[in-house]
Amino acid sequence: MKAYIIKRFLYMIPTLLGASILIFFLYALTPGDFVDSNSSLTAERKAELKLLYGLDQSIIQRYFTWIGNVFTGDFGFSLQYQQPVSSLLSDYIWNSFIIAFASLILTWVVAIVIGVISATRQYSFFDSAVTLGVFAAMSLPSFFIGLLLIKIFAVDLNLFPAGGMSTTGSNATGFSYILQVLDHMFLPVVVLTMLSVGSLTRYFRTNMLEVVKQDFIRTARAKGLKEKVVIYRHALRNALLPAITLFGFELPALFSGAIVIERVFNWPGVGSIYMQAFTVRDYPLLMGFTMFIAVLTVVSNLLADLLYGAADPRVRVK
Known part of the structure; x- marks a missing residue:
């Protein structure tokens, strides 16, 4: 290793x-x-x-x-x-990292749960509804979904703020400030999750359908193991292996996708200064952020390779 x-x-x-x-x-x-x-x-x-x-x-x-x-x-x-x-990116990059990381965790949790249920209930009403919802979310532009959620949840229902990272004029600190940030980041995270969860859900569903047809799954069922044990302990673990390689592209892709979302929700992340840098051709800033994405992509792929090596003994032996 x-x-x-x-x-x-x-x-x-x-x-x-x-x-x-x-x-x-x-x-x-x-x-x-x-x-x-x-x-x-x-x-x-x-x-x-x-x-x-x-x-x-x-x-x-x-x-x-x-x-x-x-x-x-x-x-x-x-x-x-x-x-x-470097100092400019450090002031803004963490704000972008908050929503990107939260969306990454939520995307994988939702994709695994829905993908497994959809695979175990193939061609059911749930499977058809998930397929329809996945393709609908993937086909809509990010700014349209963002504006639609602002119209519904911020304007009509007044459940969440329409934009920003904290309430204007607020002097909240500590736990109160954290609650404000969580309240403001809800809609951006939901939009990023909707845009990312579709393809990952289909990927998990396809992997699960292939794994459950293999011989070791039939052997596990023949031994009398409960169906939940067969699915979640044996099938899911093997279905996760190919998906680990996707991890290396998820976080950098979320940073790139958040550029538009940050503009829609007026989130003070690196996306806002990145778009402004384009208009005035501030190439040092553009190169610095692009290089950061390149480093993040390489490091994420390295982490994915290490996780794959830890999960698959064949890689370690080779």
């Missing part, structure tokens, strides 16, 4: 280097930048700023300067917010 972990760590290095090259050159080769797009600056001032921020250097020099700073934890300087990208 130790050799397997070391091998996976070594794979991360060329992957992140390749991702950094793609990220940097994707933004660097895009016409215009923050200085060029600012029409209020004179030509002399633009030349001064380009010299100050190193934008007058060749693209190769800029890449090596940028990647060298990244290794020290410096993702550049945000031209729009006039502060380091």
Whole structure:
């Protein structure tokens, strides 16, 4: 197992280097930048700023300067917010992480429960209703679902706030503040869960249908084990193995998907500053956040591989 972990760590290095090259050159080769797009600056001032921020250097020099700073934890300087990208992301990234992580946990719990029940009751009314609901949730745009839930639960029923992270003008602290945050994050988490749970539910259902037809399940039933023991102890454990590999893509995908949801619900996460950075071409901030997503993807895949290795003895032996 130790050799397997070391091998996976070594794979991360060329992957992140390749991702950094793609990220940097994707933004660097895009016409215009923050200085060029600012029409209020004179030509002399633009030349001064380009010299100050190193934008007058060749693209190769800029890449090596940028990647060298990244290794020290410096993702550049945000031209729009006039502060380091690393400190800017640290101020907002945790707000996004709250709803992304809550949605991840809720998505997996709901997907496992519904997927198992749907597989054990194949072609039943419940299975048909789940299939219809899954495809309906997957086909609707995220902003439409968000606005619809705001209309129903915030405007009509007045059960949850329409947006923000806390009540305007509130000075709540401690447990009261936590309750406020939970109240405000309910609708964004529900929307993210609805968008993610569909495909995962179908995946668990398909895996369960394949596992319950295998010989070891027939043997377990022939031994007289209860159906719940057969399904939840034997079938579900084996059906979870292929799904573990999906874990590496779930959390980064939720961060990316939360960008639109944060705008809809006015959630003070990294999505709001990310969208604003696009409008003014604040490429250091865009590259810093994209690189963060790349690192999160690689780390999540590493964790998924380690979990798979711990769950499947064949991987450890190999």
